[in-house]
Amino acid sequence: MIHTEGISKIFPNGNQGLKNVSFSIDNGECVILMGHNGSGKSTLFRCLSGLEKPSEGKISVAGEPIADLNRKQLRQLRKRIGIVFQHFNLVPTLSVFQNVLFGALGRVPVAFHTFNLFASNDLRKEAMQCLDRVGLAHLAERRSDELSGGQKQRVAIARMLMQKPEVILADEPIASLDPKAGKEIMELLSDIAKERKLAVVIILHHIDLAFEYGDRILMLKEGQLVLDASSKKLERYELERFYDVESEFAKAKREGA
Ligand SMILES: Nc1ncnc2c1ncn2[C@@H]1O[C@H](COP(=O)(O)OP(=O)(O)OP(=O)(O)O)[C@@H](O)[C@H]1O
Numbered sequence: 001m002i003h004t005e006g007i008s009k010i011f012p013n014g015n016q017g018l019k020n021v022s023f024s025i026d027n028g029e030c031v032i033l034m035g036h037n038g039s040g041k042s043t044l045f046r047c048l049s050g051l052e053k054p055s056e057g058k059i060s061v062a063g064e065p066i067a068d069l070n071r072k073q074l075r076q077l078r079k080r081i082g083i084v085f086q087h088f089n090l091v092p093t094l095s096v097f098q099n100v101l102f103g104a105l106g107r108v109p110v111a112f113h114t115f116n117l118f119a120s121n122d123l124r125k126e127a128m129q130c131l132d133r134v135g136l137a138h139l140a141e142r143r144s145d146e147l148s149g150g151q152k153q154r155v156a157i158a159r160m161l162m163q164k165p166e167v168i169l170a171d172e173p174i175a176s177l178d179p180k181a182g183k184e185i186m187e188l189l190s191d192i193a194k195e196r197k198l199a200v201v202i203i204l205h206h207i208d209l210a211f212e213y214g215d216r217i218l219m220l221k222e223g224q225l226v227l228d229a230s231s232k233k234l235e236r237y238e239l240e241r242f243y244d245v246e247s248e249f250a251k252a253k254r255e256g257a
Pocket residue numbers: 011012013015016017035036037038039040041042043044
């Protein structure tokens with residue numbers, strides 16, 4: 001679960017990243033975070049993952065009050081937050097299986113360079129289960145740099161599942177994928193939210209996919225949360241208006257002109 005209460009972020013140079021942002025996300029909810037460039041999405045993600053401290057307000061992630069944690073506690077909390085990146089961040093020379101296995105590094109006290117040798121059979125079994133969940137068990141032995149973008153993102157999600165996260169933050173996870181692969185990744189993330197009862201937040205710029213896979217849509221504008229609505233109750237034109245993408249033609253048609 002994620003909860004923010006009145007968070008603001010002012011950077012040392014005076015830029016305001018966030019202004020009085022409050023929302024809650026329950027376990028099992030898949031929430032889409034939208035907003036133009038510079039609207040504050042990355043700042044919010046960095047605050048939620050404990051990389052940035054808000055100047056004001058409270059944040060709790062997985063039951064932990066982030067602002068009150070010391071460095072060691074923050075490091076521990078980060079292990080419980082699964083992050084999905086736009087560019088996958090796999091180790092290209094390692095196999096798909098090894099990349100996924102390394103997802104457990106944060107919860108097993110074994111050094112990186114010996115991890116592949118000393119990982120237990122149970123962990124290896126778990127890694128195969130995570131790969132199976134994303135539909136890529138058959139590619140376990142393949143080098144990860146031989147995969148397509150969509151497959152790489154699936155491997156990155158399997159690696160993140162190995163972490164046993166309690167919350168998932170995905171930063172434009174489909175920005176470099178074709179429409180079909182992008183849809184598959186969105187479906188996977190929204191299914192994982194339901195199956196594992198995790199709070200999932202996805203930064204996305206696709207209106208159709210936001211409606212299809214998001215339970216709720218949040219919109220930031222100049223650091224402020226201007227929309228927080230259930231995707232079932234929201235009309236497409238309302239979202240387009242908030243996003244400033246409604247065409248003059250659509251507007252005229254809607255207004256019956
Ligand atoms: N480290 C920083 N120092 C100063 N200002 C910053 C810093 N990081 C972000 N900002 C400012 O905070 C505001 C929000 O930026 P942020 O990167 O969070 O937006 P964004 O919605 O993620 O944009 P994008 O879609 O381009 O990634 C912008 O005005 C930006 O210039």
